[in-house]
Amino acid sequence: MSELRQNLITRDWVIIATDRAKRPDQFANPKQLVAGLPPHRPDCPFCVGNEEDGTLETFRLCDRTGWKVRAIRNKYPALSPTTERMRISSGIHRTMSGMGVHEVIVEHPRHDLTTALLSIEDVANILFVYRERYLEIRKYPHIETIIIFKNHGESAGTSLEHPHSQIAATPVVPSQVRNRIDEAVRYFDDTGDCLFCRTLEDELAAGERVIFESKHFVAFIPFAALSPFHIWIFPRRHSSSFDDITDPEITDLAYTLKTVLAKLYYGLNNPDYNYSIRSVPTTEQGTKYFHWYVAIIPRVSKQAGFELGSGMFINTALPEESAEFLRSIVIPTSKDLGEIES
Ligand SMILES: [Zn+2]
Numbered sequence: 001m002s003e004l005r006q007n008l009i010t011r012d013w014v015i016i017a018t019d020r021a022k023r024p025d026q027f028a029n030p031k032q033l034v035a036g037l038p039p040h041r042p043d044c045p046f047c048v049g050n051e052e053d054g055t056l057e058t059f060r061l062c063d064r065t066g067w068k069v070r071a072i073r074n075k076y077p078a079l080s081p082t083t084e085r086m087r088i089s090s091g092i093h094r095t096m097s098g099m100g101v102h103e104v105i106v107e108h109p110r111h112d113l114t115t116a117l118l119s120i121e122d123v124a125n126i127l128f129v130y131r132e133r134y135l136e137i138r139k140y141p142h143i144e145t146i147i148i149f150k151n152h153g154e155s156a157g158t159s160l161e162h163p164h165s166q167i168a169a170t171p172v173v174p175s176q177v178r179n180r181i182d183e184a185v186r187y188f189d190d191t192g193d194c195l196f197c198r199t200l201e202d203e204l205a206a207g208e209r210v211i212f213e214s215k216h217f218v219a220f221i222p223f224a225a226l227s228p229f230h231i232w233i234f235p236r237r238h239s240s241s242f243d244d245i246t247d248p249e250i251t252d253l254a255y256t257l258k259t260v261l262a263k264l265y266y267g268l269n270n271p272d273y274n275y276s277i278r279s280v281p282t283t284e285q286g287t288k289y290f291h292w293y294v295a296i297i298p299r300v301s302k303q304a305g306f307e308l309g310s311g312m313f314i315n316t317a318l319p320e321e322s323a324e325f326l327r328s329i330v331i332p333t334s335k336d337l338g339e340i341e342s
């Protein structure tokens with residue numbers, strides 16, 4: 001029989017469809033593991049040597065050999081920092097000027113790499129630039145929420161091959177973020193504890209959904225995962241906002257993120273995925289009730305009419321089985337991989 005589970009952080013109900021559950025390896029991507037991309041493409045705007053005139057660049061991390069990671073303003077931004085904030089109410093309709101920030105983080109000079117194949121140092125460079133941009137964007141007027149995210153693969157929303165991620169900052173708190181904060185506040189008022197710290201404690205005690213543990217971070221599949229292989233990475237130290245991350249924690253998160261993404265890469269054959277880094281709204285920083293975290297959603301299943309019509313989810317993978325499967329995936333060493341590792 002199937003089982004309904006409630007995710008206490010999102011408040012969503014999930015039907016864990018045990019009767020229809022697939023084996024973990026049945027979620028593997030049927031396409032080739034290595035897409036055979038060239039290390040450089042003359043027509044790619046993110047490749048070395050093809051950089052635009054520099055007017056869009058907001059940050060560049062370099063070493064002696066050249067740039068390692070770049071932040072650039074999106075050429076076609078969804079939100080723009082130059083627009084003034086203006087709210088207009090007309091009858092029942094409410095509108096607002098499209099002010100905010102929308103930047104692209106070019107993660108590596110090479111065209112053919114992905115986070116799962118990068119060195120820990122390279123991933124740490126990306127996280128370092130995330131923090132630099134977060135700290136800067138937070139100072140912009142009227143910014144309420146900053147979201148860092150990555151779309152990997154076409155079904156995750158990108159057709160651009162070059163490894164990149166994005167930062168968007170909005171002049172409002174999106175309702176999904178607000179709802180989660182309301183739930184976290186309610187839990188804090190009732191118990192005096194952070195719901196996320198408590199969740200982490202319970203997951204570590206149970207152990208069966210934990211995928212990977214490092215000194216400062218824990219990666220696990222939530223008890224009520226909304227979709228197959230839905231993964232959360234929580235910092236062990238309570239902190240409400242990503243920009244509070246320390247240098248040693250950046251290195252450790254790079255290790256954790258790379259390990260988890262490599263387990264997905266080798267275990268599920270390079271699936272498309274999204275990840276996002278969720279923090280409290282900028283005006284509520286330093287709170288005891290919210291805890292920042294990374295959410296990774298592999299695109300191995302599709303939402304359909306039931307999800308859209310109800311807001312409930314059907315998960316055809318057992319979280320405990322998915323976690324056990326990912327724990328068992330051994331990541332080849334750079335020696336085994338030869339020239340693939342950068
Ligand atoms: Zn490129």
Ligand SMILES: [Zn+2]
Binds near residue numbers: 194197198290291
């Ligand atoms: Zn906490």
